[in-house]
Amino acid sequence: EIVLTQSPGALSLSPGERATLSCRASQSVSGTYLAWYQQKPGQAPRLIIYGASSRATGIPDRFSGSGSGTDFTLTISRLEPEDFGVYYCQEFGDSLWTFGQGTKVEIK
Amino acid sequence: QITLKESGPTLVKPTQTLTLTCTLSGFSLSTTGVGVHWVRQPPGKALEWLAIIYWDGDTWFSPSLKSRLTLSKDTSKNQVVLIMTDMDPVDTATYYCARLHWINKCFDSWGQGTLVTVSS
Numbered sequence: 001e002i003v004l005t006q007s008p009g010a011l012s013l014s015p016g017e018r019a020t021l022s023c024r025a026s027q028s029v030s031g032t033y034l035a036w037y038q039q040k041p042g043q044a045p046r047l048i049i050y051g052a053s054s055r056a057t058g059i060p061d062r063f064s065g066s067g068s069g070t071d072f073t074l075t076i077s078r079l080e081p082e083d084f085g086v087y088y089c090q091e092f093g094d095s096l097w098t099f100g101q102g103t104k105v106e107i108k
Numbered sequence: 109q110i111t112l113k114e115s116g117p118t119l120v121k122p123t124q125t126l127t128l129t130c131t132l133s134g135f136s137l138s139t140t141g142v143g144v145h146w147v148r149q150p151p152g153k154a155l156e157w158l159a160i161i162y163w164d165g166d167t168w169f170s171p172s173l174k175s176r177l178t179l180s181k182d183t184s185k186n187q188v189v190l191i192m193t194d195m196d197p198v199d200t201a202t203y204y205c206a207r208l209h210w211i212n213k214c215f216d217s218w219g220q221g222t223l224v225t226v227s228s
Contacts, residue, residue, distance in 0.1 A: 092213035
């Protein structure tokens, strides 16, 4: 069973700054099956990146995903106040799905 | 418009069985390629995948919970039913159903979630 480790656990940045979130898999993952979600307090998660680098419908282009193999990255190029929340990576393999433990993004 | 909505008890006692229903709208469980997941999230903790049921009735479960879970579907009502046996306080969580994105195997639409508390 693949384990996804996200880092950092939390980060606090000012609006306009760049956020870089990491997701590391315990074994190689197909980029086709790597996704990122944003979750705000009291809300369901929202898909933001699928296939490692494709933005979901309605997601602004300041969000981008990259990576392959065991290392994947979510970048928010210029943080907006509404980008706060917890971000989770997720992978699919061997008919099972796994989430990372999340990275909390706080806007200063 | 695609929507999913979870329903079921908000409080169950330890050792009891939990039954949750996910009602789908805007897409059909009888369509090839459709799958519906269940995911849970204990308060303040991370998401945990539980199970999936496909349009053809095939099911897959988290290995750690497989012995306690049952999934079924009612195509006529466009509903998915999750049954979890032998509930424990550690099962207290918000339970979500979510739609499978067939090509990229992610969760492209989510229900609002339902908080289930396990307590005597």
